[in-house]
Amino acid sequence: MKMNPFDSPFRVSLGSAVFFLGLVAFRSLSPFVIGASTGAAVVGFRVFLDSLTGEMSTSESLLTHLPAAGYYISFSMMAAAVRFRQRMAAPIRAGTVGAALDFLANACELGIRYGMGEPFSFSGQTIIVLWLFAILRSFCVIGVYNMWVTKHVRSLAEARKQELERLMMVSSGLYEEMFYLQKSMALMEDMTRKSYDLYSQLIERKHVEPRVALELAEHIHETKKDMQRIFAGLSKLIGRQSVRGRVPIAELCAMVIRANEKYASLSGKTIAFSYNGHIDLMTDQLYPLLSVLNNLVSNAVEAIEKAGDVTLHARLRGSELIIEVEDTGPGIAADDIAWIFQPGFTTKYDRRGNPSTGIGLTHARDIAQTLGGHLQLVKSEPGQTVFRLAVPTARLLQDTPSAAEMFSDRNADRQGNAVI
Structure with a gap:
């Protein structure tokens, strides 16, 4: 849809609305790039059509349609100057400013054509027509753009609603x-x-x-x-499956740290956890190692009064994996060191005064021995307590039956005993 108000190659059309929409929609591109590329495409396409009809030579066609590029370039430059894209939040104001830019861009094209000696008659009616087209195209573009934005916002709101649910x-x-x-x-x-x-x-x-x-x-x-x-x-x-396969030692220690970070936070303590180790070793002895390490680290959390540090050190020593749990707690009393691995010995009491069972370290030591290793207290003094777990790497690389297999074997044993 187009019209030639001056009986000349100058035209106004709704096709310019596409350019206007692209100018406000493609925010990643510079307005000048959009205007220059659109102007070049329009001039090139009109020259191509003239070459097909043979009405005029290529040079004449180029001179005739070249001023049209002035419309797009001047529009984009003025839009950049007034920061038109930032005005889109207020549709009425944006539509008014857009209509003014459209009218001034048409005036620039007319000025270029007038300077190139193109004859045309100019009247007040022509100004009214240019303003009407400018208002029509501007508010049409603003309306389409806001409908697209509204649809986009609604889709985001629906996605957020589903996520909230x-x-x-x-x-x-x-x-x-x-x-x-x-x-x-x-x-x-x-x-x-x-x-x-x-x-x-x-x-x-x-x-x-x-x-x-x-x-x-x-x-x-x-x-x-x-x-x-x-x-x-x-x-x-x-939505996750059970843990299967081998787990890196670093990830195993990270699991222990994450769990005890929550325990420390729940206890109202400020404790910095860290892991120090660069070993390339994976194992499926997940549950025994978790039991030992969780016991040692949770004991460290309980020993620290308000704030402190807990560090896990992992290294390989010969054919053994060494994991040390170090904390900055008050340490273990010298008289208690000989008893800490004895069943029932404890120094911890709950709020009601009931003593702990005192079998945590005994249980951890027994698990370590089951793995062919050992657990020992290396150092204990105010500000530094270190427990060391040593496990043969050969044992860590052995396959262990899964929980499903153990359950199946246990049922088979029960059925066999029932038959006997």
Whole structure:
């Protein structure tokens, strides 16, 4: 759609609206680049059409249509000068400024044509027509642009709404799992105490009611069911499979650090955790190593009063993997060092004054020995306590059966015993 108000090659059309829209939409490009490239494309296309019809020579056609490039170049330069793209937040004002730029750009093209000696008649009616076209094209472009922006904003809002709903579902699911965890934690603490009491009675060869062992088995069974529910719920929320295959030692230590960072934060302590080690070793002995390291690092967190540092050092020494857990806590009293690995020995009490079970370090030492290694206290003084775990690398590289395989084997054993 176009018109020639002066009975000359000068024209006004809705095609310029496409250029206007591109000028405000393609913000990554310079306005002058858009104006110059559009002007060159328009002039080139008109010259090409004239060459097909043969109405005039290429040079005449070029001189005739070259002023049209002045419209696009002058429009883009004025748009850059008034920072037109920053005015798009106010549609009415942007439409008014756009109409003024359109009218002035047409005036620049007319001035170029007049300077090149092109005859045309100019009147007040012509000015009105140019203003009408300028207003029409400007507000048309502003309207289309705002519809596109509105659609884009709505799509973003819908995406954010869906993400918020998903996060609310996740939060609701985690809130539900938290109750199971609190219940299981209390139940496991009670089981630990009763198990140690049972151990003490057996050591002292006292009579033990069979009912005590049965109650422990029932509590363990209930805890296992709770753990299964929690694991199923978290797996559904997170959408991840069980950990399989070998895990790098660095990632294993990172898992321990991340878990205990949350523990320290929950305890209201400011503790800086770090890992120091450059070893290329992977293992599938994930759960035993996690048990030992989590015990050592959580003990370090509990030992530090308010603020401090906990560092994990990992290195290879001969055929052994050495992992040292160092903290800046108050250290272990000299009189207690000989007893820290004895079952039942503890210096920790809860808020009600109940002592801890005192089997954490014993359990960690037993796991280390099961792996063919050892756990020892290397150094303990105010401001520096170091525990060292040493495990043969050959044992770390051995394959261990998965939980599913162990469960299958256990069921097979039960069925075999039932047959016998």
